[in-house]
Amino acid sequence: MNRFIRHTFFFFLILLTLNIILYFIGRELYFGNYALHSLDQRSHLLSDSHGQALKDYSEKYGVHNFSVGSDSYDDMLRKTLYLIRNSKPDTVYISVDEHSLTSYRERKNNLDRSVIYCASEDIGRYEYFKQNYIKRYIPLLRPEIAEVIKIYKFPSGKKPVPWASRSAEDRMNRAVKRVNTNFPDEEQSDRLKQSLLKIIDLCKKNNIELISTGLIFLPIRTI
DSSP states (O other): HHHHHHHHHHHHHHHHHHHHHHHHHHHHHHHIGGGGOSSSSEEEOOSSSHHHTTTGGGGTTTTOOOOOOOOOOHHHHHHHHHHHHHSOSEEEEOOOGGGGHHHHHHSSSOHHHHHOOHHHHHHHHHHHHHHIHHHHOOOOGGGHHHHHHHHHHHHHOOOOGGGGGHHHHHHHHHHHHHHHOOOSSSSSOOHHHHHHHHHHHHHEEEEEEEESSSSSSSSOOOO
């Protein structure tokens, strides 16, 4: 019995050590940049990687780029609530396109990161505790954190092959694979549509001008 307890103790000690290492290494790589934001401007851009690609270029026009790759409308809703609570935004730019409303984007999001912009009443105490504490401080439950560490801390050393240098067949295969990944089905996500509509309603109620940077038809109303 003592041997079993001893082995169990060492097993959990190893898990705890791995968890601590993953937490401290992945804290800045996975969570760190997500917390970067500014409340100085009155205008903000909410988007995913499409908006993130602008980097700080929009700043010269007085628009804070609040975009992060993989942000869903759930994440943007949280950011909208955060802006309303902590600043007085007068304009919000938001990207609206088919890609943003897919089931893929519903699954692949930043909910475990955007929770820092939440209050517990926004999503419920249980969800808030799970996302803000369990998923954040137990990275062993988040395999993507290990993937991020692998990419940035242990690069393969292989140079990426430029798109133009690939064969036509390879480019076509990669394009088809990307389309099938990003658009796994023809149905739009009802959850993300509702989050987008909530953003619209919040902006209306708080006299915030909402400007879409894309075009899509919604079943209830349009931006």
